[in-house]
Amino acid sequence: MDMRKKKRKVLLMGKSGSGKSSMRSIIFSNYVAKDVRRLGATIDVEHSHVKFMGNLTLNLWDCGGQDAFMETYLASQRGNIFSDVAVLIYVFDIESREVERDLDTYNAIINALKEYSPNAYVFCLVHKLDLIQAEHRQRIYEERSALIRSRSEHFSIDTFGSSIWDQSLYKAWAGIVHKLIPNLTVIERFLQAFSKRIDAEEVILFERSTFLTVTSVSSEVGDLNPIYDRHERLSNIMKAFKHCAARNTHTTPASAGFVVMHTKTPQFNVFLGRFTDNTYIFLVVPPGEAAYNCAVLNTMLAREGFSKAAATGHGDGFPLPAAESPDNSNGTH
């Protein structure tokens, strides 16, 4: 069970002014997009610990991107910075005028990483996409990510286009944390069984403080939903409301938010509620008062099962023995 308490070292790198600290503040520190103007340049490395899903701690190294810092990272600090890295997130500014030079720096970083942590995941974010006209976005993003790939040595990298002004930021970061969560298969197996039992069109698990999508399952019908970026959009919607609630109830955004939300419309019913200590569950079920109430009740029962497991020392409740989790919803139907 060593995996469970593990700290994951996450390096956040990229050229100065590319938006590293901005996105970190939005995702993990409850900033809204327009607040990031207040941020100054990052000097040297800023360390922060982000608790995510309870038993996973991200040890985030936000590395200032000015050339002088970059040189020290690659020279005197090399061993310190690049050893034990679980994830490297490299941010490219789409507006940069020195693409070739950026790629050279990136390549140098990648080589250092190869030397000290060859097994790290690498994510490249092509950032500030909002500054590109909408019709060119996809093309420019693809060109740029092909270039990046060609300079990534043996690493198989994931690229995301992102902007702090829309949901693409959430998509990128949800992709990143999805790779980092231990026991994800267990969680997914549970959700699969659970959503089948309550006939849900879709079940999504959100992380509590960041509202990033941890994982989701959808039924055959739910898969037909034509809106592909719905999870990121939900993260965005929920977070926006959280800020509104915080503003108007005089609390910090970190402690504000929904306890439960029920929504019934003629096309679908939605339930949002706390699931484990660190997650929200979001259920989409077909209309029907009785079926909806039943689904909600089952969710509550499953939750009790989890908190019992948590009390007996299973941490967040998720690292359960695989067979136990579907049972939670069994007796209730």
Added chain:
Amino acid sequence: MELPRRIEPGWGSASKQSPSENTAAPKSDARLMLENILQGTTQSMEQSAESANQPQDAKPRLMLMGLRRSGKSSIASVVFHKMPPNETLFLESTTRIQKDSIHSFMDFQVWDFPGQLEYLEPSFDLESIFGSLGALVWVIDAQDDYMESVARLNRTILTVQQYYPNINIEVFIHKVDGITDEYRTDTFQDIVQLISDELSDAGYENAPVHYYLTSIYDYSVFEAFSKVIQKLIPNLSTLENLINTLSNNCGFEKTYLFDVLSKIYIASDTRPVDMSCYEMCSDYIDVIVDISELYSWDHPDRKAKGEQNQEAESHAVLHDDTMIHLMEMNKYLCLVSVIRNPESKDKKGLIDMNCRTFQEALNDVFSRSWEQDQEEPGVVTEE
């Protein structure tokens, strides 16, 4: 603190107040609406007869006026077209009158009037501009020198009031997001003083002029527009009475009746306005509308699993036990309330039932057969 309590479905005087057009010979919905509104705005009989002859122009009209670059088109785009405020920077300057028809709980027109147009010159037909006008919204850029704008407004008021004394004059002191609180109050008082002094010098006392501090970057412009629209609603006091009864009986802290599309509220209970409640209600509508957009796709395989009310209903409990309750009233309107009573969770059924009773009464008041509209599902999800 009051506990939720059942409302007797009699409504006393409320339902009796519904307009007499109920019983009149068959008329189109639009016509009925129009007459209600005309009555309500206390326009004279001749005027209502007159405008009935020209149906296309008979909708109550809101006119946005002011000097150029004062923010008229931005206001119209943000409020009626859901444009994000920072995108209004790219709006071109308006060169001709932009007429916008808004189809909602009541149909009205918004005219965006170019600032540079000299409408007071004799060549302009005043009747075509100001006839059947509901409200004149004058936008003043508070960050600019406002003397010219104020002078022009005074001239306009003095001209207009001779012929159309019933027009509401609404002054938006706009772009106040850019100035400090203190300076804001000063500007406000200065402008009010300037206008009322000059009007009374010209012998026009107690002019129907109202002032609002607005900005498109927060909720103030919606709030101000809500007030403007409310004056054009014929049954406002009835609606307010109904909402008061409902919220007193259910222990609601504050209740708003929103127009879903524009997020203007057309009525609320008569307790003092609480900006924080308004913001939360307004944002909660956004949450529901946005979620509905994501999950209201049509597919033959999507089947209901049982009976359910045709109107959308939603409630959320926040971290501090505040409950926000939203219920769709008809195609255009929804009722949103903030409840700060921890016991409300257990009395949810009662609250729902009271809201349904309110819904019936509301639709009586509007005396429009909403049943016809119910063929079109997905009310919160328009657009």
